[in-house]
Amino acid sequence: MGFALALEQAGIPTIPVSTHVFARLANATAKAGGMPTLRNCFVPQPVVGRTAAELRAYIEGTDPVSRRPFMQGVIDGLTGPLAGADLEGATFERSTPRFLEPDTEENLQRLFIENRWTDMMPVVLPTEERVEAMLKGTSVPRDRIVGHMSPTAFREAWAFDVEKIAVNAVMAGARPEYFPVILALMASGVTARNSSTSSFATISVVNGPIRDEIGMGSGIGAMGPYNHANVTIGRAYGLSCQNLQGGSVPGETYMGTLGNGLNFSSCFAEAEERSPWQPFHVDQGFRPTDSTASVFFGGWYTHSGFGPRESWKEKFIRCLTATDHYSPPLIVMDPIVAKAFAELGYTKQTLIEWCAENARMPARDYWDDQWVSTMVRSYAAAGAEPYASRLKAAPDELVTIFRPQDINIVVVGGETQGAFKMISGRYRGVNPFAANMKSPTVLIDEWR
């Protein structure tokens, strides 16, 4: 959509064509772009999987939104004279007040749900007193702009300050001592409410001394609803994203077709002291005494296993090649698993390199992934390696699917089982060529 708006501005009449389920999103994006009369046209959903003849029938059929012949809308849109609204666009300012109108607690809870300011679970209502208490968790001024965020790359970015994040942290039930972690997550610039049709979530990992200072969990059930800090920090990150980026509303600012349970909350601490390897943040160049929050964009798939058992290599290859390989894995492993790999002689890095080298599939299958095809092929065609070599490979040639730097390992778990999970989670942005990533690991200490 951004491309179509830019072309119109550059003097090229442009018709963006979407499927009809995207009509609200397409029209809302055009309006937010200052061009509400952009001449969107629509064909029926789906386009995916349709034959050439079926797509031709769409073209020769009726626009399901305008109810006019599709091509008539296209031709008229490209040639029809401009009216006043087309020439002026729409200039407007929107304000979000500091306070809402006073009301009863019951009505306010209903208002928050109706306005989709919640995750549909009850929230702690953000009274001024509660927000003031939350703000005592940081020395950073309340009016400091922490960042800008949007539901996806082509949408407008909204700004947010420390106070606005405090409002959402209160709603999530977080305590003031957790607030620096929440601020750091928001400063990452990575949304936990991406609008992609693929129902992505963002997983966050905390390292360093703050884990113990605020009682975060890295043991039994660390990734589940069993630790107050983990759960409410993750929830605060999600609520902050959806409210501060301009919404996460199905059909408008959220298009995830299946949804994702990890969107409720997905934050945990690394079990640094029980890991045989150095902590994740130290791998990234931070000091062991630094406290950091790292974000992994994905949450789309999970493959699980135990071990390393005798057949672990085959198991790992099955898991890695079963991924939706557009989104590389964050491998979380219980300390039992990590120690066993260490006893086999693996460092974290050599295990990652083994995974990258041995996870291979026929080039035909690699390129048949929807997002690899959509987001990677054009860069491969332009010569970006290693994607260009994968594109040149014969269809049956086995190609690697991840680079070592795509794969990450974090140690967590209560040592009740030698279990691991491979979870969709890209550390460096939403795609291999993302330009919207500030820093996937943020120093929490700067937000204390």
Added chain:
Amino acid sequence: MTGKITVMDPRGYPPKVEGKRLASRPPSLDGKVLYLIDALFDNADLFVEELRKWFAQHMPSVETRIIRPRESWKDDAELRAKVVADGDVAIMGVGL
């Protein structure tokens, strides 16, 4: 509980929207160069190819050119410059 309380607005700060006009339209597409921009989603290539065939059959005076940006829907300055330099109108599709 029936007493009224005051709470804070949880939303962020939206940017000011600056109105932008649509590009001037030609009175017809006769003799014009139409860029068909493949939005890269699954089957978008097939869709724009069918569009190309439609124009070849029904409006042969329109010269169609199929191009592909680096990423779906995002502005691509290099490609935009090419369309502006060589083209008259564009259709971009199709989003899923």
